[in-house]
Amino acid sequence: MKHLGIDVSVRNLPELDPNYIPLFPFYESFLKGASKPLDIAVERSAGQVAVYKTFIHGTPEMAEADLYYVDRIIKTLLWLKGGFKVYIAGDKAIYEAIHKAYSKEGTRAFDEDFMAGVYEHPFEVVYCDAVPAEVSKSEAIGRHMNGCRIGFDAGGSDRKVSAVIDGEPVFSEEVVWFPKTNSDPDYHYQGIVDAMKSAAAHMPRVDAIGVSSAGIYIDNRTMVASLFLKVGKKDFDAKVKDIYIRAAKEFGDVPIVVANDGDVSALAGAMSLEENNVLGIAMGTSEAVGFVDDKGNITGWLNELAFVPVDAAPTAMVDEWSGDIGCGVKYFSQDSVIKLAPAAGIELDESLSPAEKLKVVQGLMEKDDDRAAAIYRSIGVYLGHALRLYYHFYGFKHILLLGRVMSGKGGDIVLAEAKRVLAEEYADIASKINPTLPDEKARRVGQSVAAASLPEF
Structure with a gap:
């Protein structure tokens, strides 16, 4: 497959979404011909800074691909780590395009406004000779x-x-x-x-x-x-x-401690597994994510992977909230099941709520309906590719898969397909990570019990 002049070679595609272009293989293919250094930094609260050093082509014929690549990386950094100020060093034209995009009238106006609200700080994109150093506090x-x-x-x-x-x-x-x-x-x-x-x-x-x-x-x-x-x-x-x-x-x-439910899910998983370096992904109404690092700490990152792009296909579904395409919410939530149902030959009553539509598909899956199984197989392929992308930014060891979409027979299919794709496409990391469903011990620990352990006194 080809996108913006970049040839992307992938063996495994979701059977119900053949136009899907997994973003990590696109990045790898893009970087093969890129040699011009470009540094990006994103500043968030308490002086913390995330740094991403990469390359672009820097030629007129690859200008569109360069901008697309940088736009996707910055979008990922903002929603994964958070921030209100973007620094760019290495290419003035890229800076000017990103600066325009993250303005009140730009293509990323939603992201600009959202991040400014979260951090209660005006959003900025600045050009510099050298980006600031990485600063992180877990x-x-x-x-x-x-x-x-x-x-x-x-x-x-x-x-x-x-x-x-x-x-x-x-x-x-x-x-x-x-x-x-x-x-x-x-x-x-x-x-x-x-x-x-x-x-x-x-x-x-x-x-x-x-x-x-x-x-x-x-x-x-x-x-x-x-x-x-x-x-x-x-x-x-x-x-x-x-x-x-x-x-x-x-x-x-x-004392009180309030934490994002994704981080508490990851904590419950870490407590159950008696391990650290855990990424928790809950597929329900949206894609809720939390992360406990290799020290057993939380990072202060946003971990809002629902709005991190995973699909480079220009025909990818639009997220109604952010107005962007190809973001995780349409691949790892009940929205994904609903999106894929027509291609599987399943008609869902439009008067039903999204949760009720999911229940219909789950009911078919419990009867071993292969149309429903095709939906879960497709989500599993999405997940296998996305886990490679997520690993690039997190370096996790364990992935705990939670939420309504992962319940029942469908969840078993998603997990099996994700593992297969990892083994066949990304053998370099397949043995390093461990995707699992919660065991009985994790269920007993529970979200509210794990939450109770948050404050220290």
Whole structure:
């Protein structure tokens, strides 16, 4: 296959998506003829900087391919590691194109606005003679078992809470709620406090509170979170940014730690595996990701792989939220199952919700319907290629695959196909990484119990 003048050789393509061009092989093919050095750095909070040194062609005939390559790398760095300032050294024309793209009227206006909001800092793209040095700060996460702890897991359809005494859960509760459709932040606050009070009632005292919640959190403050999708900006700033901090004060001056649910999933996996260097990927409503590094720490990276590109095909599906194409959310979530269903010959009732459509396909899979199996085989091929791309940036050892898409027989097919693609296409790393589904021990640890271990006191 060919894209922007680059020949990309791949043996394994998803049977239901033959136009798919996995991004990592495209990068490898692009770099074979590239010799002009280009350095990129992305600055995020607390002076942390991610550096990526690479090459472009720097010729008029390859100008379009050069810009596409750099655009995809910068997009990846921003959503994987986060940042509000991009530094470029080595090519003024590339800088000018990226600077224009990341403007209020540019093609990356969504990314520019999003990152500025997350870091509460104007977004910048600057040209320099040399990019700043790499600066990274990881911090220990969880595994604290002493005392009486509350672990709260805020999901989009239900909230879970556990009371944990010296590492042993003594009470757990799961309650249905509707945070994504409610515009009143007092509804969310009351639900959070009610859950925590339920757990507190089963312990003699509360020593610490840990929270696992979808979204981006900095210093325990809510920067962006789909749970509060319908809350207006004024109410968000006044009542949501510090919602968990306020809830903890209901129990006195106790330490609280709020972490992204993907990071807590990775922590639960690391605790279960008794290993570090774990990437957790939950395929559900979206692609939720967390990472625990080789020291057992979290990195402060965004890990929002749902918006990291994985497909170079110009015909790739558009993500409705960001307006970009080829991003992970359309490959590793219920959206992927729904996207592939027509090609598999499965008609889904348009009146059904996305979750209900997924259940239809899962029901067919449980009956060994080969049309459904073809969907999961295709997702497995996507995953095998994407894991090679993710490994390039993370260098992980274990991958824990979670979420509704990975449940049942379909999840087994996805895992088997991903392993096959890794072995056949990327033998150099296939033996270094270990994709797994959660075992019973991981299920018992649970998200809310792992969350309880977050604070240290």
